[in-house]
Amino acid sequence: MSRLDVSAIDDGWVTQLCGFGQIAAAARTSQLIAKHHPERIILVGIAGAFSGRADVGSAYRFRRVTCDGIGVGAGETFRSASDIGWAHFADIGDEIELGGWSDTSTVVEGRLLSVCAASQSESEADARADRFPDAVAEDMEAFGVAMACQMHSVPLEVVRGISNDVGDRDHSRWQIDKALQAASELVIRLLDRR
């Protein structure tokens, strides 16, 4: 079974699961922040890469996360919360800046797109890639975690290992172990440069 190897990470860090999808991740993060009062948080896991924008088996650290899927409509007629003039909460819109580490050398340009339902075909992936020309990868939790962190004023870093191409539903092609290994290594490098 694939797992993230966090054995090399210093004491003082608490490792917890955030759950699946934006809602579980936001609620769980808020619960964990209330319990542990962390100085900072790192979200680590896997994500899909938009074609040609990231390599399967590599890991990336992101500067910003954008929510896709909360708003009105679907497909080409979808309008996001910000598009229709709504904030998600107070001054939090569809996009949240990440970071908090002084060293930004391993941060990738381009955004992480955090979706409610993963793209299920190449055409859905292409449509999302067209709507977000600077989106590097797609995940399902980062925006929810970022929302909770923003509300609690806790800096968040997001590290995602790329396990698959966005839209690819054939799990036999996914490289989860390699992606998690790359993500572990990037987190350890990040902790060394704090």
Ligand SMILES: O=C(O)c1cccc(C(=O)CC[C@H]2O[C@@H](n3cnc4c(=O)[nH]cnc43)[C@H](O)[C@@H]2O)c1
């Ligand atoms: O069964 C499928 O076809 C399928 C397609 C995409 C994602 C899933 C998941 O169950 C995602 C689990 C988990 O991993 C992250 N993740 C990994 N690859 C992707 C992706 O291509 N698009 C969105 N999320 C992805 C995600 O954060 C989930 O937590 C199943």
